[in-house]
Amino acid sequence: MEYAQKPPALSSEGSMSENWVDWKQQFLIFLKASGIADKPTDVKASILLNLIGPVGMKVFKKFIFHHPADKENVDILMEKFDDHFSPRKTEVHDRYIFFSSTRQKSETIRQYVETLKEKANCCNFGVLTETLIRDKLVLDMKNKDLRKHLFEQKYLSLSQVIDLWEKCEHTELISKLCISKELLEKQSYKAADKNLSKKTWNCIKCNTSHEPKQCPAQGKKCENCGMYNHLTACCNKPAALKNNLAQNDLV
Template sequence: MENLPHPKDLDFNQENLAAAWKKWKKEFNLFLIATESDMKPDKVKTSMFLTCIGSKGRDIHSTLDFDSPDEEMNLQTVIEKFDAYCEPRKNITFLRHKFFTCGQAEHQKFDEYVVELRQKAQQCEFGNLTDSLTKDILICGIRDMRLRERLLREPNLDLQKTIQAGQSAEQTRLQSRMLNATSETRDNEISRVYSQHDRKGAKTQITRHMQSRHQNEQGGSDRKPAKFQAPSQHYVTNCHYCGYNHKRNKCPAFHKTCEKCKKQGHYAKMCKSRKFVHKVEIHTDDESDDDTHALEMITANNSRVHKIEKFKTPKDIWTVELKVNNSNVTFKIDTGADVTVLPFREYRNIIPKPQLQKTSTRLSAYNNTAIKVLGKCTAVIKYKELSKQIKFIVAKTNSHAVIDANTAKDLNLIQRISL
């Protein structure tokens, strides 16, 4: 036991010196017992005390008032003097402020956050309210918004139940990530195998397809063109803008002007100006895991009329100001959209800011130009008395935020009428 390490020097510059002193004193008493020094003379124990407490403690000891030299080396008297020195330096108001403003850090685990809160609560002298106040701050401070909403709905919730719910939610989230990672690894391996196979047969398939289509156009054959299946990672089949199959990002209609709507990016035969208003489509290739959302502006007038509440803008674009969490964001109502897009410049200003997560979703403009996707997040969107928790795709774009059709309908922003 003689080689047992002694307590570290006491740091007298800590914010809560009283708590630090109390902890150090307990460690020193355990050290005396463990080394069988608790029965030794006071002069020996006091010398051990002054050795362990550090140079700053020894300096303080030399300034304390003692009635006699014997009292100066009496351990009980020395400890009482240090009690008097450390206790007045405890600032309850400041310690309570730190407790009430303690939120969960970005990468802090739930259990670590609970330990931090409990340690701060012990310093605040709350008495019988300690557990109740710890529970309240715990619910308000966690970063998981869904868990917070669920806990706020519970009528009879104590600290122990709150901790169990938080631990369960975090464990479930970690298990889900592990399952997703395993699934993605398996899908990537399968995709890699198919990709190698596609590269070998792609050239032959493309040649046969082009010959078959040429013969069909010249009337040289009554047979239907052979079904063409190009590798989804490199080719687009039945392009929505030109109608042909071609390499990705090599659409022949890219710089062409439509004869119907006079807009660039598609042929007249593929013009959809009579079908949709502000359409957002999803193009999913057969062997691709990612969703590609193509954003396009198409003006239409047909028998389907969408009634939109009165919003006035200079350029006749249907926009509305909505609340995302506690922040105002101007959205463009897109009646054909099935994803809600939030520009990064708007995401940065949202308070409280939702956590940005990875996503495989891809966005592209009507002319097949890719739009950089930064991730996805979940937040509450509100209009008047109606609110809904939805998923946003966060993108690096200078355009308006776009609200999808289903969300706009749920918030009573649009409704369909028959003419």
């Protein structure tokens, strides 16, 4: 069909993986709409190379073909373009992602296990999936005592590790709360002691509470005994002393 719209040349702007997927889809639609889909593979390969443009041709020139005829096979060409723009992840890569996973602070232990199960789906672990997730949890464990306890277990399932981990975290949380409460109480006691040390209660010179060296009677003359540095109301000397002091002043 003459009115079938040809795909534009492969673009180099943005994500090349997405660009190739879009171009490949347009190319397949064009083959079907133009009636070329049933043509020989070599004809379709030539059309692909004719339409893909400079960006695609630059990639094509780097391909290695074990057989010369492969260059003219459209299926082999598209597979090589697939591998170039959207490389397939290998089992080694997927397992590396699994074993290098770390638990996020916002994740509960059970949520972390679900994350590991999802990643394990791409790793081809087979019947070993659950035991490898169990081993990954033990590997991630920071509590040495709990890890030692797990090492001593002859039979240890994934569910047992999860339960023990949760109990350990709960115990540690309670311990931290108790320690925080104890520290808070100590700080309160220290603050109270500090405030008490700043005060002199029931000062005998002025009968008030005040900080050291802040007595209001300092320098004041007692009208009862005539001596300084205490108030008359706090004087504990007999009134007769006042008369004796007055007489001594006259002599």
